[in-house]
Amino acid sequence: MTPTVSLAVDLEVQTSVEPIVAWRTWALTGKRDGTDLLLRPVAGRSRPWRPLEVAEAACKHARMHAAPNVDCSCGLHGTREVDILRRTKSPSVLGRVALWGRVIEHQHGFRAEFAYPQRLRLVCQFCFWMWGATGRSPSVVGWFTRDELIPLCWGHLEVGARYGMHPRRLIGAPVIEQALRDRYAVDALPG
Ligand SMILES: [Zn+2]
Ligand SMILES: [Zn+2]
Numbered sequence: 112m113t114p115t116v117s118l119a120v121d122l123e124v125q126t127s128v129e130p131i132v133a134w135r136t137w138a139l140t141g142k143r144d145g146t147d148l149l150l151r152p153v154a155g156r157s158r159p160w161r162p163l164e165v166a167e168a169a170c171k172h173a174r175m176h177a178a179p180n181v182d183c184s185c186g187l188h189g190t191r192e193v194d195i196l197r198r199t200k201s202p203s204v205l206g207r208v209a210l211w212g213r214v215i216e217h218q219h220g221f222r223a224e225f226a227y228p229q230r231l232r233l234v235c236q237f238c239f240w241m242w243g244a245t246g247r248s249p250s251v252v253g254w255f256t257r258d259e260l261i262p263l264c265w266g267h268l269e270v271g272a273r274y275g276m277h278p279r280r281l282i283g284a285p286v287i288e289q290a291l292r293d294r295y296a297v298d299a300l301p302g
Contacts, residue, residue, distance in 0.1 A: 124181060125216065130209035132229060133189025133220055136202035139233075139260040139291070145252070145282045148260070148291050150228065153199050162294045166226045179215045179222035186215060186222025193244045195219050202239055203262055204291070206231040206300055230300035233262040233288050237270065248302055252287045253278025260287065 137150040137160070149159040160166040168178035170185040179186025189208050190196055196205070212224030238246030249262035253271075255278055262284050263271060292299060 125214055126212070128211065130211040131189070131214060131221055131223070132207050132209055133191060134193045134196055135189045135206055135208040135228075136196050136199045136234075136239075137204040137206070138201060139203040139252075139262075139287075140258040141254070141260050141287070142258060143254055143280055145254075145260075145287050145290060147258075148287070148294055150204060150231075150291075150295070153202055160226075160228070163296060168222070168224050168226075177213075177224075179213060179224060181215060184222070186224065187226040188220065188222055189226070190220035192219070197240055197243050199239075201261070202234055202236050203260060204231055205234045205239065205244065206297075228295055228297050230298045231288075231291060231295065232300040232302060233284055233291070235262055235264040235267050237267040238264055244302075249284045251281045252284050254280040254282065262287070 136153055138153045139148060140151060141148040151159045157171060166187055168186045170176060170178040170180065170183060172183060187210060189210050196202065206228045207230040208226050208228050210221050210223035210226050214221050214223045233249050235246065235249040247264050250265050251263055251268060253261045253263060255261060
């Protein structure tokens with residue numbers, strides 16, 4: 112069972128004033144010079160989470176209901192355990208996220224009405240798939256077509272190149288990481 116699929120029997124809907132803090136990964140986009148950084152959901156090119164703005168859930172299935180909905184997979188997702196996120200497609204940023212408003216709890220985590228990141232750090236997706244949150248910190252961030260920013264450790268930059276992953280530009284990971292935290296006004300996630 113993935114975090115996006117839940118059975119109604121597992122669900123508990125609650126309205127939470129105190130935020131729940133959960134784990135989450137994002138994709139990252141930005142300009143060639145590393146500005147205009149935006150956290151984005153890892154799946155597809157759906158709406159970015161804007162800096163200093165509360166992210167608000169919308170049902171991407173365009174169903175006529177408020178998100179999150181018990182019978183749907185919509186809502187802003189967060190997981191209880193970090194390891195479940197190792198299945199994520201192309202994570203670039205790992206973080207702790209505050210979830211509040213209407214929150215639906217399921218087996219692996221939560222789907223919420225509102226969210227904002229609390230702590231962020233860049234991850235090399237290959238290291239993260241293999242070792243989870245204890246993986247090495249990325250050294251560089253590759254800038255790819257469509258403004259995709261992909262953090263990589265040196266080893267996986269090399270491996271990626273063998274499989275046709277050729278960044279058009281490389282930027283130092285600490286520079287992007289700091290710029291990302293400044294832009295979203297969040298703290299570092301200890302590695
Ligand atoms: Zn929905
Ligand atoms: Zn790596």
